[in-house]
Amino acid sequence: xxxxxxxxxxxxxxxxxxxxxxxxxxxxxxxxxxxxxxxxxxxxxxxxxxxxxxxxxxxxxxxxxxxxxxxxxxxxxxxxxxxxxxxxxxxxxxxxxxxxxxxxxxxxxxxxxxxxxxxxxxxxxxxxxxxxxxxxxxxxxxxxxxxxxxxxxxxxxxxxxxxxxxxxx
Amino acid sequence: xxxxxxxxxxxxxxxxxxxxxxxxxxxxxxxxxxxxxxxxxxxxxxxxxxxxxxxxxxxxxxxxxxxxxxxxxxxxxxxxxxxxxxxxxxxxxxxxxxxxxxxxxxxxxxxxxxxxxxxxxxxxxxxxxxxxxxxxxxxxxxxxxxxxxxxxxxxxxxxxxxxxxxxxxxxxxxxxxxxxxxxxxxxxxxxxxxxxxxxxxxxxxxxxxxxxxxxxxxxxxxxxxxxxxxxxxxxxxxxxxxxxxxxxxxxxxxxxxxxxxxxxxxxxxxxxxxxxxxxxxxxxxxxxxx
Numbered sequence: 469x470x471x472x473x474x475x476x477x478x479x480x481x482x483x484x485x486x487x488x489x490x491x492x493x494x495x496x497x498x499x500x501x502x503x504x505x506x507x508x509x510x511x512x513x514x515x516x517x518x519x520x521x522x523x524x525x526x527x528x529x530x531x532x533x534x535x536x537x538x539x540x541x542x543x544x545x546x547x548x549x550x551x552x553x554x555x556x557x558x559x560x561x562x563x564x565x566x567x568x569x570x571x572x573x574x575x576x577x578x579x580x581x582x583x584x585x586x587x588x589x590x591x592x593x594x595x596x597x598x599x600x601x602x603x604x605x606x607x608x609x610x611x612x613x614x615x616x617x618x619x620x621x622x623x624x625x626x627x628x629x630x631x632x633x634x635x636x637x
Numbered sequence: 638x639x640x641x642x643x644x645x646x647x648x649x650x651x652x653x654x655x656x657x658x659x660x661x662x663x664x665x666x667x668x669x670x671x672x673x674x675x676x677x678x679x680x681x682x683x684x685x686x687x688x689x690x691x692x693x694x695x696x697x698x699x700x701x702x703x704x705x706x707x708x709x710x711x712x713x714x715x716x717x718x719x720x721x722x723x724x725x726x727x728x729x730x731x732x733x734x735x736x737x738x739x740x741x742x743x744x745x746x747x748x749x750x751x752x753x754x755x756x757x758x759x760x761x762x763x764x765x766x767x768x769x770x771x772x773x774x775x776x777x778x779x780x781x782x783x784x785x786x787x788x789x790x791x792x793x794x795x796x797x798x799x800x801x802x803x804x805x806x807x808x809x810x811x812x813x814x815x816x817x818x819x820x821x822x823x824x825x826x827x828x829x830x831x832x833x834x835x836x837x838x839x840x841x842x843x844x845x846x847x848x849x850x851x852x853x854x855x856x857x858x859x860x861x862x863x864x865x866x867x868x869x870x871x872x873x874x875x876x877x878x879x880x881x882x883x884x885x886x887x888x889x890x891x892x893x894x895x896x897x898x899x900x901x902x903x904x905x906x907x908x909x910x911x912x913x914x915x916x917x918x919x920x921x922x923x924x925x926x927x
Contacts, residue, residue, distance in 0.1 A: 495640075495675075515676060529741055529745055534671065601827075
């Protein structure tokens, strides 16, 4: 077939307006990592199962390996690079993962953090079951999930003005 | 895994979308949530030359209460089904089923229209549409037509959808207030297709089944409407012997494949278990008024 024309894509990434030209077949994960240089969202399985590529788009969690960049035209995308507070201190979730040892190799962590961010915005004080169900689209091959759940509980407690009376496993 | 090249179109109306699909012909595919199509494109099992993105098409995002029926636009996502107060009140089995589709991220993008339109026997919504006796709204070059869900599926990935036609929504007759319902799905893990699943909607009058509808997911090349199984429970109190007979009737119409989810024998057996559980749960809900 004939050469495919590149299309203009205009979106907001971590609060910053971005405009680029993309091939229609460019996946959002490749656009973020290769065109914009934001390598926080990871490529894990490439099949929509593992969740390592999870970003926030217009307030929803999306696996951006299964979406074309052009589909994000006009959207607001948040990646893990935009998660920390404006003053450079860690977001409550990042602090939770740090305190509760919510990562080992760290490969799944950006996806876990960005999924947990939306989970806590929808369910500010989740039960353990709600956390486990909420992160069911994110795979971790190291931790056994226990400390990830505790990390999210730690963040929820902080955001609700409490202190979590628990320790990492 | 990078999809093959394609040209991208973003129509703003159904007429424009249908016009594009007709003009571009066989090599054009509509794109909704993309969570069935894009994985296939990454594997190069699908190589469409043209994608018609429905995201900008007006009117496909609506969940409308018409009284006796509820119509749901094709690009309403699974997450939007889950969050709909109207559906929770009048068609709660949609929420129960949507919560068992894939995982939270995929439900942000995956649409009802995509789930029912493409004829993937693993999808959950087609059997639910059989159970509810829904009608699909198709728009094509010759105008619009209505196809009952029970007539739409012809084989795995083969449907009544014609060249240039677009599924724009579904129309669902609303069961009476206080009906019982259940979608019981056996799966290996969250995100998996069903090993076997059953949808049940029923009503009770004085403790006896007045109406019952049963449908099955992923135990044949198409979703199955288990008509005989539903007829068996009519008039009964859903005693153990009757439930067992209904489950046997449902199992009898299945033709599951042996795959990673189990042998055909196991999946057939599990169909019976899912039907029994769904009947009991639906009846319990009907007894407490839905």
